[in-house]
Amino acid sequence: xxxxxxxxxxxxxxxxxxxxxxxxxxxxxxxxxxxxxxxxxxxxxxxxxxxxxxxxxxxxxxxxxxxxxxxxxxxxxxxxxxxxxxxxxxxxxxxxxxxxxxxxxxxxxxxxxxxxxxxxxxxxxxxxxxxxxxxxxxxxxxxxxxxxxxxxxxxxxxxxxxxxxxxxxxxxxxxxxxxxxxxxxxxxxxxxxxxxxxxxxxxxxxxxxxxxxxxxxxxxxxxxxxx
Amino acid sequence: xxxxxxxxxxxxxxxxxxxxxxxxxxxxxxxxxxxxxxxxxxxxxxxxxxxxxxxxxxxxxxxxxxxxxxxxxxxxxxxxxxxxxxxxxxxxxxxxxxxxxxxxxxxxxxxxxxxxxxxxxxxxxxxxxxxxxxxxxxxxxxxxxxxxxxxxxxxxxxxxxxxxxxxxxxxxxxxxxxxxxxxxxxxxxxxxxxxxxxxxxxxxxxxxxxxxxxxxxxxxxxxxxxxxxxxxxxxxxxxxxxxxxxxxxxxxxxxxxxxxxxxxxxxxxxxxxxxxxxxxxxxxxxxxxxxxxxxxxxxxxxxxxxxxxxxxxxxxxxxxxxxxxxxxxxxxxxxxxxxxxxxxxxxxxxxxxxxxxxxxxxxxxxxxxxxxxxxxxxxxxxxxxxxxxxxxxxxxxxxxxxxxxxxxxxxxxxxxxxxxxxxxxxxxxxxxxxxxxxxxxxxxxxxxxxxxxxxxxxxxxxxxxxxxxxxxxxxxxxxxxxxxxxxxxxxxxx
Numbered sequence: 001x002x003x004x005x006x007x008x009x010x011x012x013x014x015x016x017x018x019x020x021x022x023x024x025x026x027x028x029x030x031x032x033x034x035x036x037x038x039x040x041x042x043x044x045x046x047x048x049x050x051x052x053x054x055x056x057x058x059x060x061x062x063x064x065x066x067x068x069x070x071x072x073x074x075x076x077x078x079x080x081x082x083x084x085x086x087x088x089x090x091x092x093x094x095x096x097x098x099x100x101x102x103x104x105x106x107x108x109x110x111x112x113x114x115x116x117x118x119x120x121x122x123x124x125x126x127x128x129x130x131x132x133x134x135x136x137x138x139x140x141x142x143x144x145x146x147x148x149x150x151x152x153x154x155x156x157x158x159x160x161x162x163x164x165x166x167x168x169x170x171x172x173x174x175x176x177x178x179x180x181x182x183x184x185x186x187x188x189x190x191x192x193x194x195x196x197x198x199x200x201x202x203x204x205x206x207x208x209x210x211x212x213x214x215x216x217x218x219x220x221x222x223x224x225x226x227x
Numbered sequence: 228x229x230x231x232x233x234x235x236x237x238x239x240x241x242x243x244x245x246x247x248x249x250x251x252x253x254x255x256x257x258x259x260x261x262x263x264x265x266x267x268x269x270x271x272x273x274x275x276x277x278x279x280x281x282x283x284x285x286x287x288x289x290x291x292x293x294x295x296x297x298x299x300x301x302x303x304x305x306x307x308x309x310x311x312x313x314x315x316x317x318x319x320x321x322x323x324x325x326x327x328x329x330x331x332x333x334x335x336x337x338x339x340x341x342x343x344x345x346x347x348x349x350x351x352x353x354x355x356x357x358x359x360x361x362x363x364x365x366x367x368x369x370x371x372x373x374x375x376x377x378x379x380x381x382x383x384x385x386x387x388x389x390x391x392x393x394x395x396x397x398x399x400x401x402x403x404x405x406x407x408x409x410x411x412x413x414x415x416x417x418x419x420x421x422x423x424x425x426x427x428x429x430x431x432x433x434x435x436x437x438x439x440x441x442x443x444x445x446x447x448x449x450x451x452x453x454x455x456x457x458x459x460x461x462x463x464x465x466x467x468x469x470x471x472x473x474x475x476x477x478x479x480x481x482x483x484x485x486x487x488x489x490x491x492x493x494x495x496x497x498x499x500x501x502x503x504x505x506x507x508x509x510x511x512x513x514x515x516x517x518x519x520x521x522x523x524x525x526x527x528x529x530x531x532x533x534x535x536x537x538x539x540x541x542x543x544x545x546x547x548x549x550x551x552x553x554x555x556x557x558x559x560x561x562x563x564x565x566x567x568x569x570x571x572x573x574x575x576x577x578x579x580x581x582x583x584x585x586x587x588x589x590x591x592x593x594x595x596x597x598x599x600x601x602x603x604x605x606x607x608x609x610x611x612x613x614x615x616x617x618x619x620x621x622x623x624x625x626x627x628x629x630x631x632x633x634x635x636x637x638x639x640x641x642x643x644x645x646x647x648x649x650x651x652x653x654x655x656x657x658x659x660x661x662x663x664x665x666x667x668x669x670x671x672x673x674x675x676x677x678x679x680x681x682x683x684x685x686x687x688x689x690x691x692x693x694x695x696x697x698x699x700x701x702x703x704x705x706x707x708x709x710x711x712x713x714x715x716x717x718x719x720x721x
Binding site: 035038039040041048049050063074077078079080081082098099100101102103104106107108109110111112115116117118119120141142143144145211212215216 | 277278279280283285289343352358365452454456670674675
């Protein structure tokens with residue numbers, strides 16, 4: 001079992017609903033305009049944006065960026081207390097009770113996929129009504145690092161259900177919040193080790209590439225190049 | 228050998244230990260006030276609200292605190308170099324300052340750990356570093372090596388000071404208990420016991436040298452093993468840190484010794500300042516050489532990510548730091564140290580005139596120079612504050628030569644070495660800043676994230692100053708507890 005994701009940039013419309021779905025699913029704090037201005041935002045799923053040229057002659061590129069869930073994760077390599085670790089199923093997880101907030105993993109991540117809880121988020125009281133009640137994604141405390149976990153709470157629930165029913169987990173049975181909400185159906189999630197799975201087949205596509213592949217981090221998030 | 232009583236009594240060494248004067252209390256109160264200011268901002272600002280009160284943001288995670296950590300680990304090298312020269316190579320001139328140098332090494336290293344403590348987001352979990360260490364992390368290697376080095380330095384300090392503490396028991400009967408406590412109750416100063424101390428000290432000095440090399444290498448590897456930041460990931464990082472540590476460490480020892488000379492009127496002979504100056508003068512070119520080797524490799528290959536960082540350094544936002552480090556932090560002190568001390572007034576005037584003429588000529592000629600000459604240095608054209616960069620660089624060089632030719636020959640060796648040491652220490656601090664900050668601001672995928680910004684905030688600066696004030700307090704206290712110079716030096720006077 002090796003969870004992976006393939007994002008088809010040709011199908012991505014840059015609607016950013018994946019970023020929003022991720023925030024609600026994982027209780028990622030929102031930021032005020034002032035906090036955003038100072039760069040104190042947290043995005044587990046971010047949309048990398050690049051625009052060339054001057055209006056009206058512009059060209060743009062959008063890349064949804066979750067955590068790359070590297071197979072040889074540089075963050076895990078440097079963590080001094082073992083707060084971030086690679087699970088047997090390939091997910092790079094974060095132990096929020098262990099993290100001391102030294103930010104070494106953030107420095108070591110070439111993708112900028114990790115965020116720091118700079119301060120207490122300022123939100124209206126009503127926001128609590130929309131929070132995900134799952135204890136595994138309870139709000140992180142100030143002073144520690146957090147990042148995309150491939151919605152491990154959904155993965156673990158589905159795997160446990162399949163095991164209880166005594167059957168192998170089906171392809172497409174688990175979907176991360178971003179994959180579920182993606183309007184263009186651009187995000188596929190599944191088991192890279194299963195050669196028949198959708199992600200494994202898409203990963204074989206000639207359009208497939210990995211971000212900063214040359215660094216040898218072996219990301220399990222792949223992209224399909226725009227046609 | 229000197230005796231502790233009678234006309235030969237080393238007044239200048241014993242005087243600082245005697246009593247507590249008004250000035251001392253004033254200095255103590257001043258440092259305490261600064262510490263209190265820093266502590267206030269740490270507890271009621273940074274810890275109460277989180278790191279959002281600092282200038283750190285989503286593009287830079289290690290800022291002022293880590294710069295100071297790296298700098299302070301570096302300057303702690305001075306103690307070991309001086310001690311090694313004094314104890315192993317028996318370089319007599321450094322015997323009188325070896326104790327001060329070791330004290331500094333210990334204090335700087337403790338301050339460095341304080342900077343790590345304030346830099347982390349969850350200080351209540353600081354002890355997790357000892358409870359759940361992951362031995363694969365360079366940060367844990369650093370914890371181990373810092374602890375080892377601290378213990379070693381303290382052991383060396385103890386062995387080198389014990390005999391004097393026992394002697395002080397006789398000189399200051401009122402504080403007998405204190406000195407006995409500091410000597411850990413071991414009061415045997417028979418020649419045999421002293422010889423044993425010396426032998427042990429020499430052995431520890433031998434052990435301390437590789438330990439110090441490891442200390443600075445591991446601190447470099449915290450950054451140098453990280454492939455995610457272009458320009459950190461170079462095998463030159465560790466040797467560069469070792470050399471930077473030597474340069475800044477010796478500079479800080481020189482500053483410390485001169486401050487002790489000014490404040491407590493400790494008799495320091497010119498030979499000592501000249502010796503420190505010589506070590507500096509030999510190590511500065513090595514540092515310059517390493518920087519040059521690194522820059523040539525990057526510039527020649529033009530490999531995108533690192534090349535962009537170097538361009539940012541040489542001509543971009545960090546250019547003021549870079550050129551200040553190069554000109555004011557390396558070239559100027561080097562000239563200060565190697566310039567012949569005496570020059571006739573006529574020669575000095577002629578040199579100043581020549582320098583001015585050269586600078587002016589360059590400024591006038593530049594716009595008309597052929598484009599191929601201008602292309603020698605790419606990106607020549609961006610401007611700082613409306614004036615082109617070559618102007619600033621030439622102005623810097625001209626003022627440098629002016630200062631050298633007019634001021635240098637007339638000053639004492641203390642002033643020259645002290646000035647050079649201050650400049651070098653400042654230069655290395657800027658170098659550390661460039662190394663720590665710039666590769667974070669100019670990251671991979673910068674075409675998407677955009678170049679980052681970092682301006683330290685006031686609470687961050689206050690905490691930093693507060694930690695340095697802790698160091699000031701430590702030195703004040705140490706000066707009352709230990710004689711700063713060995714009381715009995717073999718053949719100390721010529």
